[in-house]
Amino acid sequence: MGNVIGVVYLLKPVRLDYNGCNGSREVDRITAYYTLINNIEVMAGHNKWSKIKRKKGVADAKRGQVFTKLGKMISLAAREGGGDPDMNFKLKLAIDKAKQANMPADNISRAIERGVGGGKDGEQIEEMVYEVYGPNGTAAIVTVLTDNKNRAIADLKMVFSKQGGSLGGSGSVAWMFDRKGVVVAKKSSIKDLDELTLEGIDQGVTDVEEEDDTVDFYSLPGDLKKMRDFLASKGAEIESAELIYRPQNLVKVEDEDKREKMIDFLEAIEDLDDVDRVDSNVEF
Numbered sequence: 001m002g003n004v005i006g007v008v009y010l011l012k013p014v015r016l017d018y019n020g021c022n023g024s025r026e027v028d029r030i031t032a033y034y035t036l037i038n039n040i041e042v043m044a045g046h047n048k049w050s051k052i053k054r055k056k057g058v059a060d061a062k063r064g065q066v067f068t069k070l071g072k073m074i075s076l077a078a079r080e081g082g083g084d085p086d087m088n089f090k091l092k093l094a095i096d097k098a099k100q101a102n103m104p105a106d107n108i109s110r111a112i113e114r115g116v117g118g119g120k121d122g123e124q125i126e127e128m129v130y131e132v133y134g135p136n137g138t139a140a141i142v143t144v145l146t147d148n149k150n151r152a153i154a155d156l157k158m159v160f161s162k163q164g165g166s167l168g169g170s171g172s173v174a175w176m177f178d179r180k181g182v183v184v185a186k187k188s189s190i191k192d193l194d195e196l197t198l199e200g201i202d203q204g205v206t207d208v209e210e211e212d213d214t215v216d217f218y219s220l221p222g223d224l225k226k227m228r229d230f231l232a233s234k235g236a237e238i239e240s241a242e243l244i245y246r247p248q249n250l251v252k253v254e255d256e257d258k259r260e261k262m263i264d265f266l267e268a269i270e271d272l273d274d275v276d277r278v279d280s281n282v283e284f
Contacts (some may be wrong), residue, residue, distance in 0.1 A: 065273050066101055066103075067098075067101070067103050067107055068273065069145070069273070069275075069276060070094070070097060070098040070101060070103055070111070071098075071103075071107060071110070071111040071114075072111075072125050072145040072146075072276070073094045073097070073098075073145060073276060074091065074094045074095060074098060074108060074111035074112060074115065075111045075112070075114045075115035075125050076115065076125045076126075076127060076145055077090040077091040077093075077094045077115065078091055078111070078112045078114075078115025078116050079115040079116065079117075079125070082116065083112045083113075083115065083116040089224075089225045091112070093241055093242060095108055096240075096241070097240065097242070098111075100239070100240070124147055125145050125146065125147055126145070126146060126147070126149065127143065127144070127145055127276075128143075128144045128146070128149065128152065129141060129142070129143050129144070130142045130144065130153075130156065130167060131167070131168040131169070131170070131171075131172050131173040131174055132156075132165055132166070132167060132168060132173065132269075133165055133166045133167075133168050133172070133173065134164070134165045134262070134265060134266075134280065134282070135163070135164040135165060135258070135261060135262060135265060136251070136253055136258055136262060137251055138251045138253070138262065138280060138281055138282050139168075139173035139176050139177075139247075139251075139280070139281050140173070140266070140269070140278055140279060140280040140281070140282075141173070141174065141177055141245040141278075141279045141280075142156065142269060142275060142277075142278050142279075143245075143275070143276045143277045143278075143279075144274045144275055144276060145274060145276045146274035148274075151274065152272075152274040152275075153167075155272045155273070155274065156269065156272065159265070159268045159269055159272070162268070163261070163264060163265040163268050164261075164265060165265060174245075176247060176248055176249070176281055177245040177246060177247050177248065177279065177281070178245070178246050178248060179221050179243065179244075179245060179246075180206075180218050180219065180220070180221065180243070180244055180245075180246040181204075181218065181219040181220065181221050181223060181224025181227060181228075181241070181242070181243055181244075182216055182217065182218050182219075182224075182240075182241070182242060182243075182244050182246070183216070183217045183219075183224070183227055183228050183231055183236075183238055183240070183241045184214050184215075184216050184217075184238070184239045184240045184241075185214060185215050185217065185231055185236040185237060185238050185239065186213065186214060186215075186236070186237040186239060187210070187211075187212075187213055187214055187215050188213070188237075189235060189236050189237035190215060190235075190236055191235070193208075193210070193215060196231075196234055196236070199230075199234070200217065200227065200230060200231070203223075203226055203227055203230035204219040204220065204223030204224070204226045204227040204230070205217050205218070205219060205227055206218050206219055206220060206223075214239060217231060218246065221243055224241060224242075224243065228241045242277075244277070244279055245279035246279070247279070247280070247281035248281075249281065250281055250282065250283035251281050251282055251283060252283045252284075253282055253283070253284055259284050262282055262284070263284070266278055266280055266282070
């Protein structure tokens with residue numbers, strides 16, 4: 001993987017407001033642009049967990065608890081920022097994700113009601129982040145949405161007892177990841193990726209990864225909405241937009257047996273009822 005921190009550093013000057021012509025700013029802008037373009041070539045082709053689970057998600061119909069997970073996400077977002085998606089970007093992202101999964105409108109409405117206090121059960125969903133040591137020297141950040149912290153931890157430990165891995169202390173693996181916004185867009189909807197990348201620099205885009213059928217656009221967490229709105233305005237067909245923990249470097253697992261065990265390990269965690277997402281530094 002390329003040096004993500006270096007890319008962000010180069011991009012800092014171009015986050016300024018351009019008014020008029022300024023030579024030094026234009027040089028920084030061009031430098032940042034070519035850094036991004038070069039990074040597209042370097043990043044392309046990594047077989048990461050995010051890419052594998054995205055492909056599996058299309059064909060994997062076994063996850064009957066998907067609506068329950070999405071409902072928790074919606075309820076939490078509504079509780080934190082209110083029930084109006086036009087005023088609550090986190091809620092809008094959660095609803096968009098639910099609609100993409102064909103979650104019925106009634107389920108979405110009930111989840112919003114639970115979040116703002118109108119639901120009958122009154123459950124209180126909490127978001128917790130766990131740092132995990134995985135097999136083969138890997139690491140992961142596990143985000144949990146639950147109304148029962150003890151159950152969530154017990155379920156994780158059950159996976160570790162069967163698949164390997166362990167919980168890490170605060171800061172044990174978090175330093176290996178950066179908090180990022182990411183928008184995944186269909187490549188076929190993008191007419192000119194180079195031009196879109198150049199324009200996107202002023203709209204929060206700090207990095208780009210080109211995959212087989214999609215393009216991943218990254219931003220600082222606070223710029224996710226701006227970047228998403230910009231890409232949508234340019235006709236990009238957006239598959240998802242969310243906050244993630246992005247690994248600074250990938251750990252490659254080449255042995256086929258170990259690779260399959262790593263996939264089983266990550267899937268076992270992600271299949272837990274309380275787990276919202278798993279961000280791993282594994283490269284297969």
